[in-house]
Amino acid sequence: MVKLTNGLGVNAIARQTGLARKTVRKYLERGLEVPVHGTREPEECLATEHRTYPVDRLSS
Template structure:
């Protein structure tokens, strides 16, 4: 069959048909992409130290500080990173027990 006939039957452009005929019977080869460097990576140590020093700092404040140091990324990449290193205080375990009416007065 000619390239034009194959293109008409498959609904592809003739240049696409020509490309696949030139390639032969082997299919396209896909491979994983190489990891890209993260924009926030140079500032992660700085942010970790700031969070440990002042756990009450807001994300906006840290974003301003890191932008002044040269961050070109957005606020979202900072907040995603802060979620991974957040120092959430866990409430201590409390044992609760039920008493009959008036029995709690005797325990205290």
């Protein structure tokens, strides 16, 4: 068994994470890089364009 990441082997990592051994091995071979996610631009609320309708209906 190959010892990886803090002395844990593939089997130990698989048991702790609940993943299959092949999956653990695949990700370890790719490297342990943290995924980088960018910030999202705020989206316009769908109700914005219809916000005046209920106010107009209640005021008439």
